[in-house]
Amino acid sequence: MMDSLDKAPLPVGNRQLTRSLAMMAVLATMYNQLRWKGLDDALTTLVGGDGTKMLAIADAFNERSPDGTYGNLVNGAFAATACLENPPAPTEILSPDPVGASILKASPFFGPWEEWHGVYCAFWPELPRxxxxxxxxxxxPILLVGASNDPATPYAWAKSVSEQIPRSVLLSRVGNGHTSYGFSDCISAAEDAYLTNLVLPPQGTTCTS
Structure with missing residues (x-):
């Protein structure tokens, strides 16, 4: 299905659903398990030849307004962070990406999209640091929270930050989804206690969701 969009984007009104936009819709719904039903509905209609729902999901994630303008989160703040923290991208679009093969092997579905998604970093005005x-x-004392199956900010990152802040406490959540507040009464209660009374949970506390 994605290959077909690559060869022939699907018309949606006066716009087109491209492979890149369809991939963005899939990526956006991976943040939260509550969004999976919406993705299922959108993919079902896409198989039937209607890309309206997939395009709407991508537009929402990209902060696209009805007038065709975009917000600055995904295309500004996210891009700036990624381009400053990742190795330089090749400025020649036909140059072989040294990590392209490993990306494709690790993720056959998202790999090609992720590889080309970073091309804009090649021309970012600031060099990586x-x-x-x-x-x-x-x-x-600082409270840090990480989820075992966070698809956007891996649990390993939370552990790494915790190791760099001696007096921090890492509160862990076993479960899916990006961020943790609201996913578990245990997590929410611990965060509320810290934010309102600066009370930290015991080191090693783990919640489920």
Missing amino acids: TFPPLTVRGAP
């Missing part, structure tokens, strides 16, 4: 690990000193 190397950020060494931090040792945070003098900070008050």
Whole structure:
């Protein structure tokens, strides 16, 4: 289905659903399990030849307004962060990407999209920078929260940050979804206690959802 969109984008009104936009719709719904039903509906209509729902999901994620303008989160803040923290991308679009093969092997579905998605970084006005690990000193006790199956910000990142902040407490959630507040009464109660009374849960606390 994605290959067919690559060869012939699907007309949706006066626009087109391209492979890239369809992939964005799939990616957007992976953030939260509550969105999977919407993706299922959108894919079902897409198989039937109607790309309206897929395009709507992609537009919402991209912050596209009815007048065709876009917000600055995905195409601004996200891009700036990615381009500054990742290795330089080749400026020649036909140059072989040194990590392209490994990306494709790791993710046959998202790999090609992810590889080309970073091409804009080749012409980003600022060069990538190397950020060494931090040792945070003098900070008050800090609560960090990470989910085991977060598709956007991996649990390993939360552990890494926790290791760099000596007085931090890592609160873990076993479950799917990006971020954790609201996914579990256990998590929400712990975060509320910290934000309102600066009360931290015991180190090693794990919640389920």
